[in-house]
Amino acid sequence: MGEGWVGPVLRTGRRARRWRRIRPDTVTLDRRAFLTVAALAAVRPLRLDAAGWRAGVATVDITPRTSLWMAGFAARTAPSSGTRQPLHAKALAVEDAGGQRLVVVTLDLLGVTGGMSDRIGAAVARQHRLPRERLLLASSHTHSGPVVDTQLMVAYDVTPQQVRDVEAYTTALEAQIVDVVGAALRALAPATLHAGHTTATFAANRRVQYSPDGPVDHRVPMLRVDIGGAPKAILFSYACHNTTLQASNVEWHGDYAGVAQAAIEAAHPGLTALFMTGCGADANPKPRGTFEHVEQHGQALATAVRGAMASLTPITGPTRAALDLVDLPFEAALTPDQWKQRYGLTEPYVGRHTRLMDEIRARDGALPTSQKMPLQVWRFGRDLTLVALGGEVVVDYALRLRRDHPDDNVWPVGYANDVFGYVPSKRVLDEGGYEGGGSLLYYGRPGPFDGTVEDRIVASLSRLMRITR
Numbered sequence: 136m137g138e139g140w141v142g143p144v145l146r147t148g149r150r151a152r153r154w155r156r157i158r159p160d161t162v163t164l165d166r167r168a169f170l171t172v173a174a175l176a177a178v179r180p181l182r183l184d185a186a187g188w189r190a191g192v193a194t195v196d197i198t199p200r201t202s203l204w205m206a207g208f209a210a211r212t213a214p215s216s217g218t219r220q221p222l223h224a225k226a227l228a229v230e231d232a233g234g235q236r237l238v239v240v241t242l243d244l245l246g247v248t249g250g251m252s253d254r255i256g257a258a259v260a261r262q263h264r265l266p267r268e269r270l271l272l273a274s275s276h277t278h279s280g281p282v283v284d285t286q287l288m289v290a291y292d293v294t295p296q297q298v299r300d301v302e303a304y305t306t307a308l309e310a311q312i313v314d315v316v317g318a319a320l321r322a323l324a325p326a327t328l329h330a331g332h333t334t335a336t337f338a339a340n341r342r343v344q345y346s347p348d349g350p351v352d353h354r355v356p357m358l359r360v361d362i363g364g365a366p367k368a369i370l371f372s373y374a375c376h377n378t379t380l381q382a383s384n385v386e387w388h389g390d391y392a393g394v395a396q397a398a399i400e401a402a403h404p405g406l407t408a409l410f411m412t413g414c415g416a417d418a419n420p421k422p423r424g425t426f427e428h429v430e431q432h433g434q435a436l437a438t439a440v441r442g443a444m445a446s447l448t449p450i451t452g453p454t455r456a457a458l459d460l461v462d463l464p465f466e467a468a469l470t471p472d473q474w475k476q477r478y479g480l481t482e483p484y485v486g487r488h489t490r491l492m493d494e495i496r497a498r499d500g501a502l503p504t505s506q507k508m509p510l511q512v513w514r515f516g517r518d519l520t521l522v523a524l525g526g527e528v529v530v531d532y533a534l535r536l537r538r539d540h541p542d543d544n545v546w547p548v549g550y551a552n553d554v555f556g557y558v559p560s561k562r563v564l565d566e567g568g569y570e571g572g573g574s575l576l577y578y579g580r581p582g583p584f585d586g587t588v589e590d591r592i593v594a595s596l597s598r599l600m601r602i603t604r
């Protein structure tokens with residue numbers, strides 16, 4: 136998965152116009168700048184004290200209408216039995232003063248596959264003329280949403296009819312996502328953008344057997360979009376598995392992120408709340424397991440976001456965007472015994488994985504030796520840098536990004552564009568365990584990543600940061 140992305144592997148929005156901040160007190164505009172401003176003002180209302188943003192938002196219900204396998208807990212033994220909370224796809228489009236657009240789609244799903252990302256990206260480019268590097272497919276990583284595409288087929292005992300049901304849902308979902316992008320673009324209207332962050336404290340490092348007091352990222356980055364002087368959209372993220380509900384729940388639910396979005400929207404009629412997961416692959420909500428817990432964490436996150444909404448800082452353009460696919464080699468294809476001995480994995484999963492590997496060998500002649508991981512950087516002038524990483528990324532990457540780029544106001548996001556498996560740091564890889572490599576069995580990968588994984592990602596990110604500056 137992840138092969139065949141649209142266009143060149145590395146793309147950057149270099150044509151983005153450099154738009155200086157123009158404030159009413161800047162009376163010394165040269166004649167050319169004045170004429171540019173005047174020309175833009177003639178085609179659309181442009182306040183000289185604003186950064187010239189336009190924005191639009193749209194939402195669509197993506198709750199499956201039929202019973203499907205739910206994505207996330209291999210311990211589940213049956214497909215879904217109903218709906219407890221609806222699931223949504225939401226699109227936020229922003230356009231800078233130079234006409235360059237960005238669209239983020241947030242999904243109440245475990246994540247999209249590389250194949251879905253390719254197809255949606257191609258359709259959005261064709262129908263809406265949006266370059267692939269300017270589309271971000273983010274997910275909440277709820278474990279109470281449907282399996283999509285070929286995701287996690289090792290985890291469940293799926294019948295051929297259930298596979299066809301997942302395929303039908305996936306096809307319809309892809310069309311809904313392409314449409315919701317179009318709806319957000321059609322809704323573009325003059326806007327202001329404000330960014331900042333708050334905190335929430337219910338995320339806890341879950342690798343307690345390796346580091347009892349392991350690292351965690353409690354930051355809640357936020358982007359507020361106002362249209363007509365009123366808040367129209369709030370985009371926010373949190374670095375924590377969206378897994379308050381566990382395998383015992385078999386009803387559709389957005390988990391704590393679903394509760395938080397619904398609570399914010401209920402408190403602010405007309406506002407759309409969009410959630411992305413941060414680099415929280417090694418964090419779980421604490422405590423967890425009940426509908427009371429999911430309500431508690433969702434309300435805590437909503438309260439934190441609502442409390443900080445009024446104290447964010449205006450941001451300016453221009454926007455810059457770049458996307459790369461970094462190649463991460465697998466250490467080796469593990470044998471069934473190696474999966475069991477090294478990672479403590481059991482049947483029936485090891486047996487299903489072995490059969491899947493045999494199918495891939497028969498189809499392709501060999502197993503893949505590496506995995507493509509999408510990395511995406513969006514800059515909003517000098518004010519904000521959104522960095523979106525594919526896969527289930529552990530917290531070390533968020534902490535390192537902020538440390539390596541202290542002046543860039545980095546907003547790290549995980550689970551973006553292709554959720555192909557866990558992405559350990561060197562530390563987590565060496566420690567081993569589920570996030571260190573064992574989980575890749577459930578994702579149908581041939582083995583764990585090799586020891587270069589963190590260096591390769593950091594080198595690619597540094598390059599993206601440099602070329603978008």
Ligand SMILES: [Zn+2]
Nearest residue numbers: 276376416527
């Ligand atoms: Zn996960």
